[in-house]
Amino acid sequence: MTIQRVGVVGAGTMGNGIAHVFARAGYEVVLCDIEQKFLDRALTTIGKNLDREVAKNKISEAQKAEAVGRIFPAVDRSRLSACDFIVEAASERLEVKSELFRDLDRICRPEVVLASNTSSISITKLAATTSRADRVIGMHFFNPVPIMKLVEIVRGLATSDQTSETVKALALKLEKTPVEVNDAPGFVSNRVLMPLLNEAMFAVMEGVATPEAVDEVFKLGMAHPMGPLTLADFVGLDVCLDIMRVLHQGLGDPKYRPCPLLIKMVDAGWLGKKSGRGFYKY
8 A cells, every 4th residue: 555644643742753754754644633732832843843954954945845734733533534554642651542543443444554653552452452453563753753763663463564564664764764673561662771761760869879970970981962860851751650660560570660759750740851840950
């Protein structure tokens, strides 16, 4: 099947970035969210990010205008019925995604692949809510989507070879590098990364070092472009907590226990950069 029109469900940080790269690559994009204000905010962000690419001579002013013109905002999910491929980028909660996949299965044509941008939730579980388990897959982009090259392609238990090849080819058309992994809690990226961030939080909680000191050790000693606590603030502490809970529950190993300081900060509404306060103030 030829893919011309892509549906992106969820217009937050990841969703608007995914819509941006598909539109820039020449695809029509139906960007769907539950409220118009989320769509308006997403379109503003996409416009600013495209302006940045124009300023760096990565694209022309005309290419920017064409990309913006290919994005069609929608609050009505039924608009996704015209799409040839779907990427879901909703909240990192199993119940939210499961409801969405059941609905997408009903709305979309039987041959359409349903991909999830989940960073930790089981693709096999999401596939089981649909009648097309062989055409459900993980397509995990990284933030900021227009810049980061990796797309983690996650195969559920029932994902077909054809589906996997389709999504890998699509990632290459977006000028991304697809890396295939199998379905397991946190996949590879977050199974390795999140415990590192979590352990950095334990170091702060236990008074081993300040957030600034922890981050300096990683930047200067391990050549990380940003320290683990700055990165946690950038990802969103609520997202970090959700992923640690998926790892803890899914793998059953106490080493994945979320740091109590992380839980306390999320309870206080200190979610990192997006809320103005996390390990640092913004």
